[in-house]
Amino acid sequence: MTEQEHNEQVENEAEQAQQTEQEEAVEVDISAESSQVEELTLALAGAKEQTLRVQAELQNVRRRAEADVEKAHKFGQEKLVGDLLPVVDNLERALASINAEDDANKAIIEGIELTLKSFIDILVKHKVEPVNPVGEPFNPELHQAMSMIENPDVEPNTVIDVFQKGYTLHGRLVRPAMVVVAKA
Template identity: 60%
Template sequence: MAEQDPKQPENEVQDEQTANPEAQLETAEEVAAAEAADAGAEGDTEVSLDDELSQLQEDLLAARDAALRAQADAQNVKRRAEQDVEKARKFALERFASDLLPVVDNLERALEAASGDDEAIKPIAEGVELTLKSFIDVLGKNKVDVVDPQGEPFDPNLHQAITMIENKEVEPNTVTAVMQKGYSLNGRLIRPAMVMVSKGG
């Protein structure tokens, strides 16, 4: 008996592949498809990383903007609080000073009434004058200033016109008489001056 060639099965496989080129083609297409799929997956990964990076950059910008806005708001709140404290400190005496102004008015009226040649009244007038001067000095030390616009142009922000009188000797809209002095505290008007104003003839 002749011995069987052990290499025959390999030859048969090679012969089958050579005889069936379509099988080789299908195998090559599968390999190409697999490679293309791998390449596509890598491309998708790169695209998704780019998108994620862009989103992170946007989030960072948004967080930075929010932090800057919060810092600005905090500074504004602090500044407003400091302004409120300063106003409270500057104008804490406003009501107290307003309540004292009628006392000053009464002292001025008493001084006017005591003016004269009567020797018996002169000591009283001097005492009232000294008291009034001390009172005005104390008000001045506490930033309470007198508004006495005699002869000045009328200012509706500082003066209250009681009446207008015709006076050809002065310019129209001039304060010709001060019926009651005004006062301001740290530049804020706490009582307008009551005045008479000239008008043209």
Template identity: 55%
Template sequence: MANDQTTQNEQVLPADVDETILEGELVGTEDETASDDAGKVAPESAENEDVASDTGEKSESTVNALGKQLAAAQEEIVTLKEQTLRVAADMQNNRRRADKDVENARKFALEKFVNEMLPIIDSLERTLDACNVEDEATKVLRDGVEMTHSMFVAGLAKFNVEQLNPQGEVFDPVYHQAMSLVDAPDAKPNTVIAVMQKGYNLNGRLIRPAMVMVSKS
């Protein structure tokens, strides 16, 4: 019996030893596996950091690009706004010029016609000056010429034609054309002492200056 128990113990011990060895081997294997896993995790972490860094750089680059595009768009908006204002101002100026041209065309459309009528009035006035007021033979003729002259002047006045007769006025080079300078002791210097031909305005614009004689200074 004792021998049988000893034999059993001898048979059990190797089994226990083997289990310990196996456990050691398992522990070693687990440590190696953990070490391998740790070695694998480290490169993955580094790779993730590289990816994050690249993503950050790309995001910053994208933001910078968008900022430049925004600045360019804002500058273009300012330029287009200035161009729009300039075009609007040009259109308004053109409209004003067109309105003024139309108004001037309406006001001075008769200028050519009036210039054609002025020599007729001049002839009537010269006829009146030539007629002797005291001569009864020419009185009827004078009255007729005077009536015709008055009708011409009144008709032109209806179209804003103004007659300029500067007799006794101070000489004005804008409205008067000096034909000669004469000594006139009884007149003030630079005064119109005789009107050789009357002047005319059309709607406030001079169409013919008055031809005058002026006293010397």
């Protein structure tokens, strides 16, 4: 082998070694980038999942807040209604106690009846409904038993008289009806 051939062979080997080193470096770079891509993909998936959870929690909070506001609107009047019900009771008692046959009382009776009617109309307009359970089975969720009387004409545990009407607001009990119940 001549010196020139030897030099060419050494150059070829050097070029091959350099090319091999470059290929290995490229493989290391690709491997590092591939690993980095995997890490970033996992981080992105985690961020997406966290975003979905936060959005779901936000939606739940919004729904709860809307429900609370609706409930406050619906039942915010409960205390006021409870305070006004004795006025209705007093008007009803006034009508029951006044002598309707006396001509002097006719105008008073008419005034009380009109006042009571307008009062009840306003309560009904605001979803306040009376609980007047005469003849119905006793329900401890809506009625408060004041006494029990034997009455063979009605079924046991049937409401036979009402001392004081109960009222509900949007279906929720504001005041139970005070009732007399038939004994078993």
